[in-house]
Amino acid sequence: MLDIRRLRNEGEEIRAALARRGFELDLEAFASLDGQRRDADMRSQELQAARKKASKKVGELVKAGTPVDEAKAQVAETLQEIDRELDEEVERARLIQGRIRDFLMEIPNVPDPEVPAGEDEDDNEELRCHGELPRFDFAVRDHVELGAALEGGLDFDRAAKLSGARFAVMQGAVAGLHRALINFMLSMHTGRHGYQEVYVPYLVGPEALRGTGQLPKFGEDLFRVEGERELYLIPTAEVPVTNLYADEILEAQQLPLKHVCHTPCFRSEAGSHGKDTRGMIRQHQFEKVELVQLVRPEDSDRALEALTGHAEAVLQALELPYRVVRLCTGDLGFSAACTLDLEVWLPSQQRYREISSCSNFRDFQARRMQARWRNPDTGKPEPLHTLNGSGLAAGRALVAILENYQNEDGSVTIPEALRPWMGGRERIGAQ
């Protein structure tokens, strides 16, 4: 959520910045709403003040010895006059405040100046590449073909029997590799990068989703569970982990807070029909290790670099070739001010595919969820900055390993870094 005061004072600049990401900010509508709010607020406050004063007078009179009935009678006429208008004005003010909140909640974050202008992912800016692309002197198989033949295996048909399209079943060594990846990543981030591990609910209420920005606009991307209470399956650990600090005022010395969290993620993938239908690139359910940071505003730029580096460290340790791109304005998520994607090389597709998305949300989410810190310079609670990034998506990491580490006979070599997590095993054989 944008700061309403900034919207008042720097409306034109914000409008221009939002136009870069294709959002049309209706400043006239805002100004009109804000003006109405001001009138309604002032009027209702005036009436409330008058009413309060009259009530107080009754108390004073009674205390001074006036009989209660007489004291009431003295202000009855005034009160009657006030009440004629009061309820209506208070209701009007409440209504307009609600409309302004709704208006603000649907405005996306302002992109940072360095975010390149662009329509879609083709306009993203490549920042750097890392690792050598593998060369194969045989016909490469994709992970679906490889996985099906591997010991244990990767099975989409049986998953479909259970749950339909976009689900996977893993067994034996493949399931073990997947689990090893998660353990390996968690251990690296907790041990080497200083993140505190958290375990959180996978079902959250609408407030949490509003806090991070999935609601109110993107409800169709979520799975809502049937039942009395309004609960949704989390689309990413970002939601529960960031919202851990909703409605809190943190002391300066508590920051930065760095959390790593492994959860399944559930996404309806509405609107991506026909996209990545083969394999486990795009699933309704996948595992992810997420990095979340809450930092002082002045630290968030450095934090994004560091956090991205932490995600990169996983790919480097796994010796997977990847590149880092800065998302253009058109590809930027609703809540993000700046996003760096990590894209891993997939030999079967001969291109880089997203495996991590690291974002700085600045104070956008913090404002929505009222996560603040006490700024020692001002002594006041102020919105803090939030960031997060996948470190990494486990399903896609598995795909990348199968494809990049495949051998001519259909077996897959286990990356050295993962071997300790797989009982020292060096390869997974074809069945």
Next chain:
RNA sequence: GGAGAGGUGGCAGAGUGGCUGAAUGCAGCGGUCUUGAAAACCGCCGAGGGUUUGUAGCCCUCCGUGGGUUCGAAUCCCACCCUCUCCGCCA
């Protein structure tokens, strides 16, 4: 599922109808003292919004949420949510 207790400021914890936006303690901030620190002592210290050139003043709202009673509600009534304790059940 049954019975009971409770939700108040960063935290702990008073407060059963008006002078309570809220005692007190802790934490925090400023100061006195001290070579320095600690202790002691003095003072300040909830949040959001509006008005305003203003971090001054003034005004409004907020004691789980939403209704209600009343001239007046943290305080009384109703509903809901949440937490805790005991019993039952259960991984």
